[in-house]
Amino acid sequence: MKKLESREDIELLVNKFYDKVSRDETIGFFFSDVARVDWDHHLPKMYAFWETLLFGQISYKGNPMAMHFPINEKVAMEKEHFAHWIKLWTETVEENFSGEMADLAIYKASNIANLMAHKMEMARKL
Numbered sequence: 001m002k003k004l005e006s007r008e009d010i011e012l013l014v015n016k017f018y019d020k021v022s023r024d025e026t027i028g029f030f031f032s033d034v035a036r037v038d039w040d041h042h043l044p045k046m047y048a049f050w051e052t053l054l055f056g057q058i059s060y061k062g063n064p065m066a067m068h069f070p071i072n073e074k075v076a077m078e079k080e081h082f083a084h085w086i087k088l089w090t091e092t093v094e095e096n097f098s099g100e101m102a103d104l105a106i107y108k109a110s111n112i113a114n115l116m117a118h119k120m121e122m123a124r125k126l
């Protein structure tokens with residue numbers, strides 16, 4: 001299986017992931033109905049985000065946590081949603097790539113997702 005090593009690889013991975021997400025019964029509605037995401041805007045941000053996280057290219061400047069609080073206020077983003085997000089991400093990485101960088105992509109995504117799940121839960125208690 002191919003190594004995850006270039007910007008093109010990231011674009012392919014992110015495209016395949018959000019293709020799954022947009023059709024997904026458990027979390028797809030957050031994107032289509034709750035946030036009404038503009039994919040032409042969202043996807044390039046996600047390429048930059050992953051390029052920054054994995055390759056240290058500082059192309060993403062933003063605050064990923066902050067973007068999710070308004071969504072969480074409209075519809076609770078629960079632990080189960082994040083667990084499902086991680087499942088889809090892991091599947092997509094493993095279907096397309098292998099090696100250290102692919103493992104790191106899964107590891108980093110899981111850490112952020114767990115932290116995000118915790119922050120969203122805390123925010124709902126305020």
Ligand code: HEM
Pocket residue numbers: 027030031035036037038041042045046049061062063064067068071077081082085108109112113116
């Ligand atoms: C159930 C889980 C999740 C849902 C439903 C979700 C949904 C969304 C939505 C709707 C947006 C806004 C798109 C827009 O309006 O432009 C967004 C942005 C974003 N998400 Fe998530 N997300 C989830 C988990 C995650 C995780 C685990 C990560 C990181 C590993 C992540 C990283 C980002 C980033 C980087 C942005 C762009 C922020 C910016 O505009 O700078 N998301 N997400």
